Amino acid sequence: MNQAIIGALDIGGTKMAAILANADGPLVRITQPTVKNGSITALADQAVALLHAACERAGVDRTMLTRVGVASCGPFVCVDGMLGIAPPNICGGHSGSPDLPNDWTIIPLEKVLREHFETVAIENDCVTALVAERTFGAAIDVPDCVYVTWSTGIGFGLCVDGRILRGKQGNAGHAGHMLMSPDSNAVCGCGNRGDLEGLISGRNLGNRVGQATADVFQAAANGEPLARTVATEAAEWFGRGLYNVAATLDTSLFVVGGSVWEHHADWLAPIVREQVVSRLPALTQGVTIVTAALGRLVADVGALALVMPNEWIPRWRETSPWRTLA
């Protein structure tokens, strides 16, 4: 009975979404700009209120909602055995940046949610994306697979031997911050020089060439030579990053999402693939690189999948009810 309704949150630096679903599919999805001021629990309180507002919108008694899955930006910090979040683009206590009017360093997300909901599962948004692709998308029944997003940032969700990797505080998958070219002058938001995200993420690539990253890739797709050189080089770095992960984890499948990939997979994929399979054949032979099946809904669907009763899954696979969220 208490599994008749499940909830999900997608917490990002700009906006927050709350979704309710039952066995047939999503019932409602509402969003708000992410709160960035007030007390240290303000963001978590907002998340609870947004889920309760979703209950009201769907005509569901809020006491029915006991299971909540969360896709959140990270990094996570474990405090007293519960996950807090410490995203540099939300918590002003790290940088004192004037657009972050708060002194938060760690938001006690799990602690607050557990005061209201019996079951709470929080994962990094790339991990929930991986859960979504493993449950409903391009990686069903693949034990050694990796989700990677090439977007504003570069993030990974990792699965080895059929188990999703979490790490000591739930931060496994920050391979976007792998050093790839430490002598490079490409600086990442985290302060690294020459990490993968610093070299090619939407934010950093655009800043470095003085043009929106989307425009660079569009110009490259149109055959503009200078843009083509920049984009090809970026795809090569991305491929080397995937190779590094494959060499480390003996991966068989990469599922790629994010705005850069979604728009340009057709011509980027062969460049990326070549960088992976041209090295260490015992590990890379037969490695497959495919586009994420769930597109922009991937984090939401993954957050739902974290707390979804197993018996819902076959029906959802058949009917793809998440499409109503689009």
Place this chain on the structure above:
Amino acid sequence: MNQAIIGALDIGGTKMAAILANADGPLVRITQPTVKNGSITALADQAVALLHAACERAGVDRTMLTRVGVASCGPFVCVDGMLGIAPPNICGGHSGSPDLPNDWTIIPLEKVLREHFETVAIENDCVTALVAERTFGAAIDVPDCVYVTWSTGIGFGLCVDGRILRGKQGNAGHAGHMLMSPDSNAVCGCGNRGDLEGLISGRNLGNRVGQATADVFQAAANGEPLARTVATEAAEWFGRGLYNVAATLDTSLFVVGGSVWEHHADWLAPIVREQVVSRLPALTQGVTIVTAALGRLVADVGALALVMPNEWIPRWRETSPWRTLA
């Protein structure tokens, strides 16, 4: 009763060792140069014969030996659900090198061993080292830990969330072949340019500077300025490699072995540590780097630990009976 004796093999490119043990500790250890000619099963046949010879030496009926753990050089290739090994320094079928008088490409190790023993567990030698350190050494009860050897090559054994990573064919941990500086002219035996092993492994560093690697590090330890520069740079690369693994897996503990580290950990450790903890503090704060506790016995003890009855472990922890192998 059939757990009263266990066996282990340590299969390397130069020599092979067979060990027998009972609940009190190792009984016998014998070694032979690794066979590199004959039929495709010659090496696996040698392994069986060496275990049987060990039985004879120890006065044990060979039918008593049903459980065998194996530490082997890789990479592994899965054939019909069983592990074969394809080490480039044993199988002549890859390179046609004149010092490898065989045309082997994949040695059917598991298949042959299973014809003689009921329980066979085969792992990469860095994975067995990790198992040894997790069972008896420096990583007991640490869920997110990594073993890494800095020796002739650079190899890793990975553990996340309390589980050892294997990957699609048991090759997880080849992070020594991560690209760290793709524009470098440091070429690895695998053909990569600027991977970690190409940059700093015993074999490659020595070749590049035209001097035995051990001598370079000894001269550096003695304060010889040029050697000190080379060794410090190598330690920085090693630290960046550990950082990359920590960023990918959210590791809390690195256990380091191998001849380079064993002789020079005292002054290398601070250089390595600085490269790890100076980046991405949410993941690297508090990461610990320690020296492997089991030294040269690590692969042998790990191979035994792969098939050891759990009830032997407390006693072995108390008495460290593997020291008789040294």
